Amino acid sequence: MYKRSTLWTLIMTITLTFALAACSSGGNEPANQGTGGNTTTNTVDSGSGGEGGDVTLRLMWWGSQTRHDLTMEVIKLYQEKNPNVKIETEFTGFDGYWEKLAAMVAGNNMPDVLQMNFGEYMTQYAGKDVLADLQPFVESGTIDVSKINEGLMESGQANGKLLGIPLGMNALTVIYDEQMLKDAGAKVPDMNWTWDDWKAAAAAVHEKTGEYGTQGLETGNIFEYYARQNGQQLFNEDATGLGYDDQLLIDYFQMTLDEQEKGTYPKLDVIMQHEAIEDQLIVHGKAPFDFRWSNQVVALTKAAGRPLKLAPLPGPDTAKGMYLKPAMFFSISKKSKQQEEAAKFIDFFINDVEANKIMNGERGVPVNSEVRDALAADLDETNKMIFEYIDMLGEHSSPIDSNFPPGSSEVLAALKEVNEQVMYKQLTPAEAAKEFRERAESTIKRAQ
Known part of the structure; x- marks a missing residue:
């Protein structure tokens, strides 16, 4: 480390x-x-x-x-x-x-x-x-x-x-289709945009076009950001357990589930049909937002064949959450x-x-x-x-967290699994947060 x-x-x-x-x-x-x-x-x-x-x-x-x-x-x-x-x-x-x-x-x-x-x-x-x-x-x-x-x-x-x-x-970055947002009368992201702005823009595009308002979120990286912007961490400082309050994960799950219910957020079967970077929804003009790593923008833009723009992930407190x-x-x-x-x-x-x-x-x-x-x-x-x-x-981010415990790859796989269960409505956000904590802490303890 x-x-x-x-x-x-x-x-x-x-x-x-x-x-x-x-x-x-x-x-x-x-x-x-x-x-x-x-x-x-x-x-x-x-x-x-x-x-x-x-x-x-x-x-x-x-x-x-x-x-x-x-x-x-x-x-x-x-x-x-x-x-x-x-x-x-x-x-x-x-x-x-x-x-x-x-x-x-x-x-x-x-x-x-x-x-x-x-x-x-x-x-x-x-x-x-x-x-x-x-x-x-x-x-x-x-x-x-x-x-x-x-x-x-x-x-x-x-x-x-x-x-x-x-x-x-x-x-991490949000890639967005500026023209698609403007055509729908939606707010274009800036340094001060928030999750509420993201939801409002997604709703505006969905209402105007009938298309999705966003690509789905990859839970591990995005929730890590979400925890950081709220002053918490995915793992605790000494890498012996989780570093956030369960309510934070409940709120995150509920946010994405609500967007799926509105039709602005694709269901998992749609997400899995568009796994390749060159086949993402934004490439086909079927969503204005895509969340991913900045080094993947070259491939995404090439596939889209049109200009796309970049913004940091939604705030508040973006600088606390973002890292290089x-x-x-x-x-x-x-x-x-x-x-x-x-x-x-x-x-x-x-x-x-x-x-x-x-x-x-x-x-x-x-x-x-x-x-x-x-x-x-x-x-x-x-x-x-x-x-x-x-x-x-470099001027609007915080140091990266390096406190990944042994077994952390298995922990993140478990987070992905419980997120899928939430989106399929097999678990409520509260049940999923509880199950994830039990599985994560058991995995970390076993791997120590």
Whole structure:
């Protein structure tokens, strides 16, 4: 775990650095995180004339089709520059990813390089002792982190080891269709909008168009924000239990249930029909709001084919709830026989300017300061908006919570399950809050 003060210093450094670079040039899953449960496996043909095949790396990540396509381009570039390396790839949606990884760990068949998430999943896999300590590769210079802030590097540490190299930084955001809201006479979000404003705008769009007023909310991340904006936390400070009053979760469940009853909030069967980022309701003009991570805006906007805007989550006390986070990490399997080559690939991914121009901020604001400077002059309008949003949150957010206890991934899965039971009216909000607390505290106690 890293200290909050250190990460807060990092956040200000990164956002201010990029802002200066952008100015000088004149000029980047859960909230829903992926393409559903499908898995795609590929071997990249670099097209090079090299002998190839001397080293084979397996690489796995979660994400959208856009992330997949861009990552494959970066891999092709790496293979062109390293013709002795062949990279076999697998990608899937966020939920399917963790199921697949768990099966791989159980079967002793992990990929060499894998995407890893901050918080509950880093805690879980650190506890399983299946990730390699990357500090020796940093010390040898194989992975050059000299242009990455120390605080951000600390976010990849767990159990006294460096288990992940950060790939970017992002934040929760509300993506909205400004034109759809204006056509319905609804208020456009600003820095001071509230949950009541969200509900009123959703109702106005639904009444005017007959479409939904919002996409559904991903309970884990959004309720964590909801607790923070109300001066509480999902987990308590010493990571031994929950950190909020049950009434808060009851209120959250009731809010979303009420919106579903009004027809402004889609039922779960509709949400599950639109799991892929490229198939979200806002893409098809069937809802004006979508809640997700800022690094997913590139894929969402590309799929929509029209301008979308960003706002922080609804208030009051938005700054207390909002936070910036490491977007994700690359980790290396502890049992990989190709750790040196895996480390070289990670170094290339975070430090090569050409590779980062291909990725174009899809995994969040680049972590290497020189890469950020190089990208600043050529940002498209979508990435410029994303980077400015991250910069704005540097002054309007609070330190991230890092107090995820062992078993927290199971806890968050339980939260998702009881939320579904509320939306299907199998449990009342009060019954669901009680059941979740019992399950969560039992899980945490068992995992201590």
